[in-house]
Amino acid sequence: IREGYWWISYDNGTNWTQLGKATGEDGKDADSIKITQDENNVYFELADGTVITISKTGQSADPNVIQFEDLYVKNICLNNWDNNNDGELSYDEAANVPTIGLIFSGNKNIQNFNELQYFTGITTIDDKAFYGCDNLRTIIIPQNVKTIGYRAFYCLNNEPYGFPSSLAFISLPEGLTSIGQGAFQYCDFLKSITIPASVTLIGPYGLSFKAENIYFKSTNPPTISDENSEGGQVGTIVGVTSTKVYVPRNSIEQYKAITHLNTREIIGYDFE
Structure with a gap:
């Protein structure tokens, strides 16, 4: 300690x-x-x-086996993808998983799933994949993921009232192209997020949460969808006017022109 x-x-x-x-x-x-x-x-x-x-043996962990930080996550993974029934999940087994579907949806026990990065066969985080996982704190999305679906990380406690989800850190892959409607809605503990340059489309309320800083790496701003599948007024991608949005220095005016980028401060930033 x-x-x-x-x-x-x-x-x-x-x-x-x-x-x-x-x-x-x-x-x-x-x-x-x-x-x-x-x-x-x-x-x-x-x-x-x-x-x-x-x-118990004092020996180093098997280098072919994923060492899970969260026992609840490990048990779910083993129940679904431990193909050889050895009580462990290998990197190969994880890489052969095509989709996680709704296996984790609504689970209020899981807290950390950084090992998701080893599920390299996944190209989509399904609609509501982690919907209602109110205690999920950290997660790393696999590099091959192109799409994050509808309300993928939406907090169930907020229907209609409640507390925001615990998600405080997420790593998005550089090849990600789209973020679905309400994907991170009510993830109010997620204070900072970096949107890869590859993202070209963000759905309504896709980034609607109380972020302090949002970093857009693309010199060409992503398209903000005006198609709200639930009807009603289209939501902003940034829901709090005090949020600071960092963009490439030569793209400030382009980002200021985005109708649904509801923020007061757009700042030029030098990305590596």
Whole structure:
């Protein structure tokens, strides 16, 4: 425990990864830890749902097997795609998954799914794929994904009233081309997001949340769809006027001309 958080190293101390917040005194968490085990590992589940896996043998993890941070995510993946029934998901098994469909939709237990990046056979994040996953905090989208569907990360608690989802970090692939209607609506903890230069289309309310900073990398602004599948007034892609939008310096005027970019501040930015 350091600075109030659990830290773990998977390479004998060379690199350290910050996990969940520690709730007890330094060095112990008392009854807030749930401990389970199987033949190979001991699992320490923290109060916030973070799972730390310790090998019983002391041997390094199998380099062909994905090391999941979130035990709930791992169990879902194993139940659906562990083709050889060895109790682990290999990188090859993940790469052969064509779609995740609605397997995770509505699951309020999952918190971290950065391992989704290894599902390289996926080209679309389906409509409502993570709809209602109110406690999902971080996720990395696979590099081959071209489309994020309708309400893919929409928070169910907001129907009609409730709390925003916990999503605070998402990594979008450089090859992404479209973001569907309401894809990130009510993801109010997502304070910063970078839209790859490859994105050419964003649906109504596609980025409607309380972001502090949104970065558009394309010199040509994406098209903002005016087709609202639910009828009524077309929503803005940025729902809060205090949001700062960063765009390539030579494209400021083009972005200012976007009707549905409801923001007061568009700032020139030098992208690498």
